[in-house]
Amino acid sequence: MDRRKKIYLGTNTKMYKTTAQTVAFLKRLNQLTKDISRDRMELFVIPSYPSLAAARESVPRQSVSLGAQNMAWEEEGQFTGEISPLMLQEAGVDLVMVGHSERRHVFRETNEEENKKVLCALKAGLSPLLCVGETAGEKGFGIAEEVIRTQLKIGLYGVMPCEARKIRIAYEPVWAIGVNGEPASKEYADQIHTVIRRTLTELFGAEAGGDVPVLYGGSVNPQNAEELIWMPGIDGLFIGRSAWDADNFNAVIRKVLPVFEEKRAGEGAE
Ligand code: 13P
Secondary structure (H helix, E strand, O other), X not given: OHHHHOEEEEEEOOOOOOHHHHHHHHHHHHHHHOOOOOOOEEEEEEOOHHHHHHHHHHOXXXXXXEEEOOOOOOOOOOOOOOOOHHHHHHOOOOEEEEOXXXXXXXXXXXXXXXXXXXXXXHHOOOEEEEEEOOOHHHHHOOOHHHHHHHHHHHHOOOOOHHHHHHOXXXXXXXXXXXXXXXXXXXXXXHHHHHHHHHHHHHHHHHHHHHOOOEXXXXXXXXXXXXXXXXXXXXXXXXXXXXXXXXXXXXXXXXXXXXXHHHHHHHHHHO
């Protein structure tokens, strides 16, 4: 299974960093991590739209994949203010985030809209990184699993098993994200990751569904990164604040990579 071979680590810089700051960040991150084979790690950065082209020029594609934070669900048309997947492709983008918590909750995007974006991204050859996660209220009512399953089943509706290898999932509980967020416990995160894996295999079958990487995000920091990545259901980490300084991100990478590899070696021995 390809998913097990490497760790997935990425950051979303949200509405922070100018183009100059993004380029400086990428160059430093690439420099700091160049000794780590990309067969062991998929490293991605998701900066602001205007910085994408310069970001792509600044580091090799094989070293750092680039993502966009959002996308329209059509390739072109009368959609003032929107960005087409073709424009992202032209800028050298590899993946596109769909349904980040801030898109769903600040900008009121729906599961149906996320689905249209996932299908449109796949058509354009981009990898959708579909973000899912329950609010504190939904968790309180005991419906987190139902919410996640609904987000996945609608968000991925119509995706073929042969396209599933392009998909990545990020589990980001809304209550865990950002300055007021409280990180999920490793046990809770792993429990939801198990539900996500089960849903993916229901949708795509054991082989294709078993191969989709599922990342955890939401207040990942240097203190909790190792215990999270040690959990069997967690294939990678999607980090905000703790990764926005390249040296800090590199420090987290150096902590989690050996833990991840020890976990996978142990699974192989079972
Ligand atoms: P934080 O790590 O800052 O909580 O942000 C997570 C996130 O939203 C990544 O997309």
